[in-house]
Amino acid sequence: MKYTKEHEWLRVEGDVVVVGITEHAATALGDVVFIELPEVETVVAEGDEVCVIESVKAASDILSPLDGEIVEVNTKLVDNPGLVNEDPTGVAWFFKIKIDDMSVLDALMDEDEYNDLIG
Amino acid sequence: MGGGWPQPIGVGMRFRQYGGDLSEVLLNLGLHDLHVALGGKMVPFAGYEMPVQYPAGVMKEHLHTRAAAGLFDVSHMGQVILRPKSSYEALALAFEALMPVDVLGLAEGRQRYGLFTNESGGILDDLMFANRGDHIFVVVNAACKTADIAHMRLYLGDEAEIIPVLDRGLLALQGPQAEAALARLLPEVVAMRFMDVAVLPWQGAELWISRSGYTGEDGFEISVPGAILLAFAEELLDQPEVMPIGLGARDSLRLEAGLCLYGHDIDTTTSPVEAGLTWAIQKARRAEGVREGGFPGETRILQELAEGPERLRVGLRPVGRGPMREHTDLFAEDGTPLGEVTSGGFGPSVEAPIAMGYVARAFAAIGTPLEGDVRGKRLAVNVVAMPFHPTTYKR
Numbered sequence: 357m358k359y360t361k362e363h364e365w366l367r368v369e370g371d372v373v374v375v376g377i378t379e380h381a382a383t384a385l386g387d388v389v390f391i392e393l394p395e396v397e398t399v400v401a402e403g404d405e406v407c408v409i410e411s412v413k414a415a416s417d418i419l420s421p422l423d424g425e426i427v428e429v430n431t432k433l434v435d436n437p438g439l440v441n442e443d444p445t446g447v448a449w450f451f452k453i454k455i456d457d458m459s460v461l462d463a464l465m466d467e468d469e470y471n472d473l474i475g
Numbered sequence: 476m477g478g479g480w481p482q483p484i485g486v487g488m489r490f491r492q493y494g495g496d497l498s499e500v501l502l503n504l505g506l507h508d509l510h511v512a513l514g515g516k517m518v519p520f521a522g523y524e525m526p527v528q529y530p531a532g533v534m535k536e537h538l539h540t541r542a543a544a545g546l547f548d549v550s551h552m553g554q555v556i557l558r559p560k561s562s563y564e565a566l567a568l569a570f571e572a573l574m575p576v577d578v579l580g581l582a583e584g585r586q587r588y589g590l591f592t593n594e595s596g597g598i599l600d601d602l603m604f605a606n607r608g609d610h611i612f613v614v615v616n617a618a619c620k621t622a623d624i625a626h627m628r629l630y631l632g633d634e635a636e637i638i639p640v641l642d643r644g645l646l647a648l649q650g651p652q653a654e655a656a657l658a659r660l661l662p663e664v665v666a667m668r669f670m671d672v673a674v675l676p677w678q679g680a681e682l683w684i685s686r687s688g689y690t691g692e693d694g695f696e697i698s699v700p701g702a703i704l705l706a707f708a709e710e711l712l713d714q715p716e717v718m719p720i721g722l723g724a725r726d727s728l729r730l731e732a733g734l735c736l737y738g739h740d741i742d743t744t745t746s747p748v749e750a751g752l753t754w755a756i757q758k759a760r761r762a763e764g765v766r767e768g769g770f771p772g773e774t775r776i777l778q779e780l781a782e783g784p785e786r787l788r789v790g791l792r793p794v795g796r797g798p799m800r801e802h803t804d805l806f807a808e809d810g811t812p813l814g815e816v817t818s819g820g821f822g823p824s825v826e827a828p829i830a831m832g833y834v835a836r837a838f839a840a841i842g843t844p845l846e847g848d849v850r851g852k853r854l855a856v857n858v859v860a861m862p863f864h865p866t867t868y869k870r
Binding site (some may be wrong): 386387389390392408409410411412413414415434 | 527528532533534535537687723727797798800820821823828850
C-alpha cells in the first residue's frame with residue numbers, strides 16, 4: 357500500500373491502481389453522506405479533482421494521485437456513502453486508474469512514512 | 476463602552492473578566508476539561524473553543540437528540556439582565572423601541588423570541604427574552620453579544636441597568652426524553668410548558684430554566700452558576716437518556732427545524748418579513764396595532780407586511796443526494812438568478828440533503844422547481860415547506 361499527503365491510499369492490482377481514502381481521512385471527514393465519482397474512461401492528470409465527498413460537516417475533493425485513465429469506479433459508494441466510514445481501506449475504494457509507468461508509485465509514501473505524517 | 480463584555484481568549488470557556496479598570500481575573504466558567512475528557516473535538520467558535528463533535532460523531536449525536544436527550548454547552552452565548560430604573564413597564568416600552576416585538580404584553584414567567592432591527596429594517600441579532608417579574612432576562616448570540624450590550628446600553632441606558640451575566644454557564648437539554656432526565660433532578664420542570672421560565676434551586680444554587688431550545692425538540696435551556704456548572708452537567712450526563720452533543724449536530728438539528736442561524740440566514744440586510752419571521756411580530760406592533768411601529772426599520776417592515784417582501788427565505792430540498800451548501804447560487808429553470816442558499820447540508824433525520832435560502836417572491840411558493848449551481852453544474856432543487864422535520868414543542 358502507498359499513500360499520498362492528501363490521505364489517499366493506493367494499491368496495485370495487476371496493471372491498475374486502486375485508490376481510496378485512509379482511515380485517518382475518513383475519521384476526520386466524519387459521517388459521509390454523498391459521493392460523486394468520475395466517469396469511467398476519463399483521462400486524468402495528477403492533481404485533477406476526480407471525486408466529491410460530502411460529509412455531514414463539509415464537502416471535500418479527492419484529487420487524482422497520478423496521471424492515467426479511470427477504468428472502474430465503485431458505484432456501491434453512491435448508494436451507500438457510509439461505507440467510507442465503515443471500511444475505508446477495504447470495500448470503500450473509490451476508483452481504479454490505469455497508468456503507463458508503475459514506477460511513479462515509488463515516489464509515494466509507504467505506511468511508516470504516512471503514519472509519521474499523521475503523527 | 477464602559478465595562479464591556481469580557482473578551483474570550485480562546486482557551487475553552489475561559490475568559491478575562493475586567494474587575495474595575497486594573498485587575499484582570501482569569502475566570503474559568505469551565506466545561507472545557509469535561510469536553511476534552513468526553514473526547515470532544517474542540518474548534519474555535521465565536522472566539523471560544525467549543526466542541527464541534529464527540530466521538531459518536533455528528534450523525535449519531537443528531538439522531539440521539541431526536542430519539543432521547545442531548546446535552547449542549549452553549550455557555551458562549553450572552554446572558555444579560557435588564558433591571559428597570561423606574562418601572563418594568565417603562566423598560567418594556569424602551570425595549571420595544573428596539574424590536575418589532577410585543578414586550579409589554581409578555582406575561583411574567585414567559586419567554587419570547589425577539590429581533591433587534593436596524594434603521595433599514597435589517598436584523599442586528601435575534602434573541603430570547605423573558606419576563607422575570609421585576610426584570611427582563613435576555614439571551615443573545617455569542618458573536619453579537621458585545622455589540623448587543625453596546626446597543627442596549629446606548630438605547631436602554633436611561634431605563635435600565637444593563638448587567639452582563641458573567642458568572643453563569645448555559646446548558647441546553649433537548650429531545651423527547653429531556654423532561655424525564657431533568658425531572659429526576661428537578662421534578663418541578665414537568666409542569667413547565669413551551670417558553671415558560673422558572674427559577675429553581677439545586678444544591679443551594681439558583682438555576683434559571685426555560686422550556687425552549689433551538690433543535691425543534693422539546694427541551695430546556697438552563698443558566699447555571701459557574702460554581703456548580705461542572706457538577707450539574709455531570710449529573711445530567713449521568714442520566715441514561717443523555718449524551719453530550721457538539722455544535723455540528725446543533726447546526727443540523729436547527730436546520731431541520733427550519734430555524735435561522737444569525738450571520739447566515741439572517742443578518743443586517745435581511746428583514747424579519749423576508750426571513751419569514753412575521754410570527755415574531757405580534758399584532759400590537761403591526762399596522763393598526765395598539766403600539767403600531769415605533770421600532771427601527773418600521774417603514775420597510777410595515778410596508779413588507781402589507782405588500783409582501785421582494786424576496787423570501789424558503790426551505791429547499793435538492794432532488795439528488797448531494798447537499799447544496801451555503802452560498803450555492805439559485806436560479807429559475809430558465810436561468811434567471813434568484814438568490815442563494817444561506818444554510819445547507821444533510822439532514823440526518825430527514826435522510827436527505829436540505830437547505831434554506833432566499834429567492835424572489837414569485838419563486839417562493841411551495842413546490843416551485845429551481846436549480847442550484849453545484850460545482851458548475853445546475854442541479855434540480857424544489858421549494859418545500861419548513862420545518863423539514865416536525866417540531867415537538869410541549870405547548
